[in-house]
Amino acid sequence: MLSIALLLLPDFLLIVAGFSLCRWTALDRPVWAGVERLVYWLLFPVLLFTSIVRSPLQPAATLGLAAGGVLTVGTGIVLATLLRSVPGVDAHRQASGAQVAFRFNSYVALALAERLGGSASVAWVALLIALCVPLCNIGAVWSLARHGGHSTGRELLRNPLILATVAGLLGNLAGLKLPQVVDITFGRIGGAALPLGLMAVGAGLQFGGLREAKGLAVALLAIRHAVLPVVGLLLGVALALPLGQAQILVAFAAMPTASSCYVLAARMGGDGVYVAGLVTASTLLGMVSVPVALTLFSRLHGG
Structure with missing residues (x-):
């Protein structure tokens, strides 16, 4: 478990660096708001596009992994939705926070995948992002829809991560080969996405x-960090995934939630302060849940 925790340590230190810079230097919140936009609209989409185009996806070989990712996220959506029927649960906060239980931090997922298995693992995570980001956004927007007049379809069509991933998949299937100059340029642009994205996560942490x-917070975080990792472990066995793909599915299932949960909640009239607290707690819990889940995976497979 220590070796896996050390694998995550560089990413965790980047989050701490972002938190520290935002609060105790002139690089305050407005600066990081601009960084978030840069990462979200340019750096991260370029990283996704180039990662997918460079790596052969072999759709038939990744069908089980795709099913595992969709089933994992789907389980989170169902469980978070069921919390609405629990007596005493505030409907507004449940609608705002439900997304925390099933959305995932793509920055951390890609950074960890690169360390676990290089470009092949990054391509597998990109595939999971391609399938699960739309599903997560549908679940989140649907949950918040009663609090605003936003169109779910329009939100999905404007999502740069989805657009970049779809473009990468189409390019990969078409056998697209980027010219060397373009490939190097895109590689350098995408290379800035992970460190800046992780630091932006730290800058956005809010306590209190x-x-x-x-009680609702405990339930939502338990789904994200306890239930879904177990679901990922079981699906890896049930779907007979290759070892590398099964490991990526478990890591994916144990991810902290997406930092953009706050943005969506605030934009659609939800309880933004409450969601910011959930995102902060999930980010910290993820530094424990991911090593624990991967250690269980290693023991289950005799590692």
Whole structure:
């Protein structure tokens, strides 16, 4: 477990660096808001596109992994939705926070995949992102729809991560080969996405947002960090995934939630402060849940 935790340590230190810079230097929140936009609209889409185009996906060989990712996210959506029927649960906070239980931090997922298995693992995570980001966004937007007049379809069609991933998949299937100059340029642009993205996650951490509805917070975080990793482990066995893909599925299932949960909640009239607290707690819990899940995976497979 220590070796896996050390694998995550560089990413965790980048998050700490972003948190520290935002609060104790002139690089305050407005600076990091601009960094978030840069990563979201340019750096991260370029990283996804180039990762997918460079790596042969072999759709038939990744069908089981794709099914595992969709089933994992689907389980989270169902469980988070069922919390609406629990007596005493505040409907507004549940609608705002439900997304925390099933969305995932793509920055951390890609950074970890690169360390676990190089470009092949990055391509597998990119495939999971391609399939699960739309599903997560549908679940999140649907949950918040009652609090605003936003169109789910329009939000999905404008998502740069989805657009870049679809473009990468189409390019890969068409056998697209980028010219060397373009490939190097895109590689350098995409290479900036992970460190800046992780630092932006740290800059966005907020404490104190969970003073209300603590029971709901515990339930949502338990789904994200306890239930879904177990689901990922079981699906890897049930679907007879190759070892590398099974490991990526487990890591994917144990990810901290997406930092953009706050943005969506605030934009669609949800309880942004509460969601910010959930995102902060999930980011910290992810530094434990990922090593634990991967250690269980290693022991299950005799590693």
